[in-house]
Amino acid sequence: MHMCCAPCATFPVELLKEKGLDVEGLFYNPNIHPYEEFKKREEQVKKLSEIYKIKVHFLPDFEQQLWEEMKDKSKNRCGTCYQKRIARLFKFAKVEKFDAVTTSMLVSPYQDHEKIKELATMYSEKYGIPFYYEDFRVGYREGQEKAKEHGFYKQRYCGCVLSLLETIEQISAEEKQKRMVANG
C-alpha cells in the first residue's frame, strides 16, 4: 500500500488487516514541501508501522526539483503528482514481487478519486500487477478519529508548495472574516 500519510493510511490498513491480508507499506511522497514537513510525515508513518506491526518501505526521495516543477505545471499538478507516485509504486511492487497494489490516497474525499483510480488501473495493466481497488472514503472519518487516538500529527495541507500557499491564504481569509464579524 502506498501511504501518503499516517492519518490517511489508518483506515485502509485496519480494513485490510481485518480482511486477513498481509499488508506492507510504501512511503514515497516526494511532493511534500518543505523538508521538515516531509520528515514529520515520514516519522508518523514509522509510528504507524510500529503500532500496526507492518513493514513499511521508505524511499527517502525528497525531490525539491519535483515541487519546483509543479509550480510550472500548476494546471495539472495533481495529475502529475498522482502519476509520479503511482508509477513508482507499481515499479517497486514489480521489482519486489508483490501480489497487488493499492494506495491510501483512495481514502481522502479531498483528492481526485477517479483520477487516482484511472492511473492505478493504467499502471496495473502496464506492470501486470493487480490494482486492489476499494473506495476507502467510507471510512475516512473513522480513520481520522482513530489517527487522533494514536496521536498522529495531522497536517493542514495536502503536500506541495502550492497547496501550502492555498491553505495559508484560506486561513488568513477565515481570520479576516472572523475579525469582521467580531467587530460587527
Ligand code: SF4
Ligand atoms: S495538492 Fe496534493 S495532490 Fe495536488 S499536487 Fe499538491 S501535493 Fe500533489
